[in-house]
Amino acid sequence: MPASVDSSRPKVLIPEKVSPDGLALLKDQFDVDQKPGLSPEELKNIIGDYEALIVRSETKVTADLLQAAKKMKVVARAGVGVDNVDVQSATQHGVIVVNSPSGNINAAAEHTIALLMAVARNIGDADASIKAGKWERSRLTGIEAKGKTLGIIGLGKVGLTVARIANGLGMKLIANDPYANANLAAAASVSLKGTLAEVLKEADFLTLHTPLIASTKGMIGAKELATMKPTARILNVARGGMIDETALVEALDAGTIAGAGMDVFTSEPPKPDSPASRLIAHPKVVATPHLGASTKEAQENVSIDVCEQVVTILNGGLPRSAVNAPIILQEEYRTLQPFVNLIERMGSLYTQHYMTNRAASGTSTKSFRTTFDITYEGELAGLNTTKPLFAALVKGLLTPITSSDGLNINLVNAELVAKQRGILINEQRSRENVDDKPYSSFVTLRARASRSSSHARSDVSRSSSPSVTRQPQSQAQDADQVIQGFVSGNKPYISRLDRFKGEFVPKGTLLICRNFDSCGKIGYVGSQLGKAGVNIRFMSVAPLYEDVEEVGEAGREALMILGVDGRVDDAVIGKLVDKDGVLEASVIEFE
Numbered sequence: 001m002p003a004s005v006d007s008s009r010p011k012v013l014i015p016e017k018v019s020p021d022g023l024a025l026l027k028d029q030f031d032v033d034q035k036p037g038l039s040p041e042e043l044k045n046i047i048g049d050y051e052a053l054i055v056r057s058e059t060k061v062t063a064d065l066l067q068a069a070k071k072m073k074v075v076a077r078a079g080v081g082v083d084n085v086d087v088q089s090a091t092q093h094g095v096i097v098v099n100s101p102s103g104n105i106n107a108a109a110e111h112t113i114a115l116l117m118a119v120a121r122n123i124g125d126a127d128a129s130i131k132a133g134k135w136e137r138s139r140l141t142g143i144e145a146k147g148k149t150l151g152i153i154g155l156g157k158v159g160l161t162v163a164r165i166a167n168g169l170g171m172k173l174i175a176n177d178p179y180a181n182a183n184l185a186a187a188a189s190v191s192l193k194g195t196l197a198e199v200l201k202e203a204d205f206l207t208l209h210t211p212l213i214a215s216t217k218g219m220i221g222a223k224e225l226a227t228m229k230p231t232a233r234i235l236n237v238a239r240g241g242m243i244d245e246t247a248l249v250e251a252l253d254a255g256t257i258a259g260a261g262m263d264v265f266t267s268e269p270p271k272p273d274s275p276a277s278r279l280i281a282h283p284k285v286v287a288t289p290h291l292g293a294s295t296k297e298a299q300e301n302v303s304i305d306v307c308e309q310v311v312t313i314l315n316g317g318l319p320r321s322a323v324n325a326p327i328i329l330q331e332e333y334r335t336l337q338p339f340v341n342l343i344e345r346m347g348s349l350y351t352q353h354y355m356t357n358r359a360a361s362g363t364s365t366k367s368f369r370t371t372f373d374i375t376y377e378g379e380l381a382g383l384n385t386t387k388p389l390f391a392a393l394v395k396g397l398l399t400p401i402t403s404s405d406g407l408n409i410n411l412v413n414a415e416l417v418a419k420q421r422g423i424l425i426n427e428q429r430s431r432e433n434v435d436d437k438p439y440s441s442f443v444t445l446r447a448r449a450s451r452s453s454s455h456a457r458s459d460v461s462r463s464s465s466p467s468v469t470r471q472p473q474s475q476a477q478d479a480d481q482v483i484q485g486f487v488s489g490n491k492p493y494i495s496r497l498d499r500f501k502g503e504f505v506p507k508g509t510l511l512i513c514r515n516f517d518s519c520g521k522i523g524y525v526g527s528q529l530g531k532a533g534v535n536i537r538f539m540s541v542a543p544l545y546e547d548v549e550e551v552g553e554a555g556r557e558a559l560m561i562l563g564v565d566g567r568v569d570d571a572v573i574g575k576l577v578d579k580d581g582v583l584e585a586s587v588i589e590f591e
């Protein structure tokens with residue numbers, strides 16, 4: 001019987017143009033139907049026959065479509081962004097969504113360099129001019145890349161690749177990425193700057209390579225553009241929405257920014273008369289229609305990557321890049337889920353408390369932590385596998401600083417992701433007796449100070465986004481950072497945060513303040529939050545872990561942990577961190 005009419009073979013539908021290199025991997029085992037140009041209605045009518053769907057960015061995989069996809073096991077996105085897939089609905093239907101987070105890195109980096117050169121040498125303008133029959137040599141004089149400073153915002157996979165190519169062009173490289181790995185940056189000849197402002201001030205070319213997340217949305221607006229050199233040129237091959245398009249058009253008009261190379265826009269394709277359309281039409285702008293990933297090679301890579309994953313899933317395995325794959329397998333769920341939950345929250349608390357959303361009085365210092373020790377004590381030490389706990393830690397550390405579609409950590413890929421980011425995680429087990437405690441297992445997460453990182457036992461290494469920490473004034477700059485927790489009644493508790501002990505549940509929005517342990521501090525914080533309309537749900541005080549006599553009166557501090565409803569914005573934090581108030585405050589969001 002010919003393969004195509006064997007009704008027992010799973011069926012794969014491809015309603016868009018996807019490179020044939022990956023599709024060849026499917027054809028031995030599955031019936032593959034390529035049907036470009038289907039209307040949403042036609043797609044819905046036939047989707048019920050298929051076990052797998054492979055798309056790029058054009059097909060809208062809606063909740064309605066997934067409802068009709070009764071046999072569907074996997075939706076594969078041949079690229080990174082899954083904005084066109086209703087991932088939540090897929091999860092509800094038990095459909096795994098996979099993507100290809102690395103297949104188009106080089107293409108995006110090379111496109112950035114292409115735009116840089118095009119902007120430097122007026123290529124778009126010159127091309128239009130000569131095609132119009134003109135010969136304008138002096139008007140179109142450009143500048144060279146060699147010797148110029150390239151400011152890179154976001155030194156991840158694409159940013160680092162851009163840096164390596166630009167290094168070959170003789171450019172001076174500077175970058176801002178609070179989570180960048182200092183070793184990888186140094187190896188690429190990039191000098192890391194502590195603030196975005198420093199990069200903006202020095203850059204001759206500025207290129208953006210961050211995900212579009214809350215902290216990067218609108219990160220380059222009128223205020224930031226005003227601090228740049230009037231000769232500076234800006235490139236964006238990441239995502240629309242990070243640059244205020246109206247402000248950029250105004251700066252180009254005013255001559256306070258010299259040019260721009262844009263591949264991505266707030267609305268795609270741009271609506272007529274939108275700020276994106278005005279930017280594209282600007283004579284100082286070279287624009288491309290989201291072509292960063294559109295090379296033959298990148299399309300082959302992403303096609304092979306996702307088709308391999310479709311084969312794995314349809315054969316009952318776990319994919320390497322699932323957007324919504326579980327961290328734990330069904331059979332381990334009951335034992336491990338509470339600890340997966342705890343450890344993911346400990347990782348998230350680490351990143352948010354030490355690296356983001358933190359304000360402190362006085363001068364703060366940033367430090368990069370990439371070596372972690374995680375110790376499992378009590379019953380947990382006897383587990384056959386700690387892989388899900390490891391994956392939960394990597395996920396917790398990285399999720400607060402990555403877009404949901406850029407990094408999908410699961411059981412299969414956690415180790416690889418950690419390795420790519422240069423994070424070392426040493427797992428240790430201790431059978432210390434916890435009989436006298438209200439819990440059976442206990443977890444300690446220790447971020448090593450750089451002085452001790454060279455002694456790290458690297459039995460497990462994974463990636464992590466490097467950390468920038470504003471350290472507490474009273475904490476030695478080279479002290480380890482410690483978080484401890486346990487599970488009781490299936491609920492996660494944090495029991496130690498650095499030098500402070502006190503139990504709290506890592507849930508909802510928490511405001512964590514460090515203060516001198518003196519009268520009036522709780523009242524001060526309560527009154528500032530009250531004025532800002534922020535409701536306090538609960539409050540817990542964590543005193544020093546050490547003997548107070550050892551730290552002396554000056555070091556007598558405590559933590560206040562408040563569960564709050566409502567937004568604690570920078571203005572409120574600014575009021576809290578005050579001589580009458582607290583020494584430091586951070587806002588932590590848990591799902």
Ligand SMILES: NC(=O)c1ccc[n+]([C@@H]2O[C@H](COP(=O)([O-])OP(=O)(O)OC[C@H]3O[C@@H](n4cnc5c(N)ncnc54)[C@H](O)[C@@H]3O)[C@@H](O)[C@H]2O)c1
Nearest residue numbers: 108154155156157158177179209210211215237238292293
């Ligand atoms: N135009 C295209 O076709 C195309 C193709 C591929 C990737 N992309 C986009 O390029 C961007 C980068 O992709 P990637 O694979 O390098 O991602 P990545 O996750 O490897 O790197 C992102 C980096 O940004 C850093 N970062 C996060 N928040 C930051 C902040 N507030 N300030 C400075 N740095 C911050 C992270 O620490 C990380 O190092 C993404 O937006 C991705 O969607 C676009």
Ligand SMILES: O=C(O)[C@H](O)COP(=O)(O)O
Nearest residue numbers: 056057078079080081293
């Ligand atoms: O998300 C991506 O992978 C890139 O932005 C490219 O998307 P595309 O497949 O639509 O070119």
